[in-house]
Every structure is written in C-alpha cells, then in structure tokens.
Amino acid sequence: MQFDDDARLDSGQVRDERGSGPARGGGLGGGFGGGFGLPGGRGGLIGLILTLIAAVVGVPLALTDGSGGTSNALSSSSSGDVSGTVSSGSLAAKCRTGADANVSDDCRVVAIVNSVQNYWTGFFAADNQKYPRAQTVIFSGATRTGCGTATSAVGPFYCPADRTVYLDLGFWQELKTKFGARGGPFAQAYVLAHEYGHHVQNLTGALGQSQSSQQGANSGAVRVELQADCYAGLWAHYATTTKDAYGRVLIKDLTKQDISDGLDAAAAVGDDRIQAQYQHRVTPETWTHGSAAQRQKWFLTGYQTGDFRSCDTFSGSV
Template identity: 45%
Template sequence: MERATEPDVAYRQIMTFNDDARLDTSKVRRAGGGKGIAVGGGVGVVAILLIGQLLGVDLSGLLGGGTAPQSTASGEPLDRCTTGASANEDVECRVVGAATSLDDFWTDTYPSVGDNRYASTSVTLFSGQVQTACGRASSAVGPFYCPADQMIYLDTDFYDALRGSLGAQGGSLAQMYVIAHEWGHHISNLTGTMSAIDREGTGPKSDGVRLELQADCFAGAWVAGASQTRDEAGTAFLKAPTQAEIADALDTASAIGDDRIQERAGQVNPETWTHGSSEQRQKWFTTGFERGATACDTFAADAL
C-alpha cells in the first residue's frame, strides 16, 4: 500500500527540486509488506543503543546472529517517483530524488577522497521490521547504513520523530540531510576508513564520533554541490538551497547531537557520546558545506 502524499503543513520549506528533473527510481526500493529482504548478522550496536535511549525502549533483542546473505536488496519499486515534481510532493519520492542527486554527486566527487573506484549504494524503505546483512532491525532503530550489504535503511516515519520527540523543524532539506549522512557512511566504508578504526570506544574524540562527524561533513559537501547535479538531459535535480533550508538542516544536526539527546534523559555524559555534540555536528556539516569533501578528514583533526 502506498503512503499518501504529505499535507501542506507548516514545517515544509520552499520546494527544492526542479519539477521536470528525471529521477532514477532504481536507487530506492520499498521492502515488501514491511518485512525483510535479507537474512543476517548483528545490527550496528551504536545505532540501536542511541535510538533506543532516545525512544526509551529496549532494542537489545535486535542484536542477533546469522550469516550474511549473498542477495542484494529487492522489493517494490517506486514507479510514481520519476520527476522532481513528485519529490516536492511525496516524502518517499523525496528520498528517490535525494538518492539520485547523491549518486551523481559522489560519482564525480569520490575520486578526490578515495583511492579505489566509487560504487553506488541504494536505499530500502521499510515499516515495522526489516532483515539486513547486519541483522534484523525495527523502525525504532532509525535510519542506518549496513556495511555488510552496503545499503541504507530508512522508515520515513523517522521524520515524524524529528519533528516530535527530537524537536527539529524537519523540513525537506533536513529530511534529505538524513539520507546524505547515511550515504556519507557508505563513502567512509568504500575508502576503508570504517573498517580501520576502533568503533567500540565512546567519547567526544573517539573514532566512532569522528566517523559520524565525517558523515555530517560529507552531507554538508553534498548540500553545497547538490544544485550542480544533473539528469541525463542536463536538468539540475535541485535548486540552490535557501538560507532557511540550510538553517533547517543545521537545526536537525543540532537536534540529534548526543548532548541534546542526553539532556532529554536528564544527564549529559560526554564520555558516552557516540555521534558527537550538537555543536560538533553543526560544525562539521558547515565545514563540508563551505570547504567540500576533501576537508572532511575528521580523523586528522585535533579539535572536533
């Protein structure tokens, strides 16, 4: 069953896609029936514990065992999402539009940050639960990237959480920032950074935080270059972001900072941070936006 298009409510920003831009629907699939599309090993502990803390639920049961599948994502194609106009009106089509632009951006940009060849990723939309090469996950996990199958997973209801329990404005560019952040993890995986670091440690200068801030920086680089990404006919996918849209994306980066999340729980403990503070996340998004992807080596930075 298809989700309805979004109502015209206050959080929506100025339309960002050019109406006649042609989108690549192969970049996004919806998992059939809200069930899985793969069988696999343990979901990333960091993502589960962070979102579990935020939502006040125990997600430890999602950490299961198994063997990684050989198959790739399959599911229901989003055939209605072929134009920029559809991305302006429909939240799932907006994911398609973001993925199309991100793939074009990183096809051109990746050689500046990686020694090997760029390989694309894709987004699986789901509701309820999904099976991945990293294990079974529920919608409560929030958006995540699975390095074992090199895919991004998202329940678009997370955008409601942004505007609800997280207190963000959650406009259109903020929604796409979430996808761009996860795509940034894919880039870190391709370059070998993700497999080379210590992902078990926590704290404001830990490798895990540096990895998340690098994804924020890569997201900022895409936002700056998104209006230069084009379809096969040469039509730009996106209009240049407005100051209001950039502020909205920064607002989201702040809302999902570890310190903001811990404030809701009543106690801020920097030594347990896994994603970075609001200030750190905004800083590195801005670094990518202003200086580009080559400035996103958070592992070489003394001051985060």
C-alpha cells in the same frame, strides 16, 4: 529545497519494502555502520545508538559484518554496484520527475538519493575511481538486513554488509516529536546524505576506524559520525549543480532556510541534547555521535568549503 520539475528520477536506487516485514527471523546483528537512534529503540552502532537510553549510560559499540566478524571498507561486501538492480514498481510508477519529488515524501527520498549518489559518482570518477552505488530500502515495522533484523525503532541506518541504507519514513515525524527538530525537506536530505556519508566511509576504509570499545567525545565512533555530517555538508555545497542522468540539475534551489533546517536537525541529534532530554545530565565519556555544536560545525565545514580534504575528522581535535 526545490527540485527541477523536469528532472528525471531513477527509482531503481530505492526499494520499497513497506508492509512486507522481515524475510526471516534472526536477532539484531550489531553490524550497523552508523545512523540515527530513536528513544527506546535498538540497533547496532558505531555511533548509532544501540538503545537510546542504554547508549547514554555506556553500551559498547560494535561494527560487524553480520556474521560476527569486523567489517572493513570494501571487504565488508562483495555485492558490487547495486544501482538499478531492484526497482519498486510503485515507486517507478509514481516517482518519475522532480515535480513528483516536490509533492511526495516517497519521491523526495528518490530524488535526494539520486542527487547524493550522482554527486559521489562524479567525485570518485574525477579521481579515476568507480563509486559502487548503495541501495536505499524504505520499510515499516521491521526488515531483514545484512546486519540482522532491524525494527523501525532503530532509525535510519547504513549496513556495510549489504551496502544499503534503511529508512522508515516515520522517522521524519520522530525527528520532530522525539528529537525536537523543526523538520522539513532539507532536514530529511541531511539525514539521507549523512547515511550515504557512511557508505563513502565504507569504501574508503574510514568506517573501520570506529572500534567496538570506543566511546567518548574524541572517540573513533564520534569522529566517524562527524565525518559523515561533513560529507553531508559537502554534498549540499554541490547539490544545486549535481545533475540527473540526462544532464538536468536535480535540485534547483537551496535557501538559507533549508540549510538552517539541516543544521537544526544536526543539533537535535547531538549526544548532549539527547542525554539532557532522556537522562537529565550530559556524560561526554559515553558519546557516540558528537555534541550538537560539533555536528553543526562539521556539516558547515563540508558545506562552506566544498573540499573533501576538509572532512578529516581523524586528525586533531573535533
């Protein structure tokens, strides 16, 4: 994956909170809108693994608004469009162009977030709708969110209560060492695009279709996660034509190897792969994300068709 050296980055879409720690106390609220779990970590789910080991034996899933209520689409937050409202000084200073994204993990996150959100902005605008941009927060250790206090062990996740994606960049290494993925820049892009898929679901109302008591291969939780994978593939289909605010394409090249790395990452976080590794048996009745094959299938569905309608994971079998 190669960024155009001259593309302009908008660092205001990403906030760097590393080293600051959570602003105040409070337990994990269980209101996370979906994401990736780490072995032994805790975090809220609709498909996100609460505790990876516990999740594979059947911990209930929950989607709340951070105050105990159920979150549903736009009603989960009244914050509106947060684009550009907070900017990390350090990111603004060092992440200015695509050339910076080609050599820096931090700036790569900024560039990917810009590309994903610019795609969805255009998609919604084509239907005469406004896309309220979500913030991405880079943190380390622990952070306070609208869904409760989370640690790095949660893995990347989206909180619908504050419309924010949270990410510890240490996850890129975890993806390789704990999940066995090859990693690489596009594997990182897949993860971020998946989380922004949950933001889109929050806007459309699909996120609320994952009920707190549901688990299993055909559950609402799995269908929500697979749709987010499809949305990640949909963005990838258009990634090399999505432009910055000045009309220059952000990502000028995606190779077959890039897509392969994305598919490899999708398979690595399949429920069957994780269960086989950590509980040494596969129990589909407790799935919350979908199998490796399902996750690859739905990413490819979005990528190959480029059609939003093809990402309907709520009709028929998955």
